[in-house]
Amino acid sequence: MSRLEHIEKSVTELSAEELAEFTRWFEDLQARRWDELFEADATAGKLDALADDALSELAAGRARRL
Numbered sequence: 001m002s003r004l005e006h007i008e009k010s011v012t013e014l015s016a017e018e019l020a021e022f023t024r025w026f027e028d029l030q031a032r033r034w035d036e037l038f039e040a041d042a043t044a045g046k047l048d049a050l051a052d053d054a055l056s057e058l059a060a061g062r063a064r065r066l
Contacts (some may be wrong), residue, residue, distance in 0.1 A: 001009070014022060041047055057063040 011019070011022065054063065058065070
């Protein structure tokens with residue numbers, strides 16, 4: 001049995017209460033990892049072109065501040 005299959009089997013055996021707790025934990029984990037990836041991309045300058053484009057659109061009057 002692969003590691004993933006073992007995890008899947010374990011999750012299917014959780015009670016409704018345990019599954020709800022696991023779901024909250026897993027969603028938090030996904031959010032933290034997304035934040036870390038976003039921060040790494042921002043620090044590496046991968047979002048600079050998008051920001052520049054947005055600021056250009058705003059300056060040209062084709063966008064508005066939210």
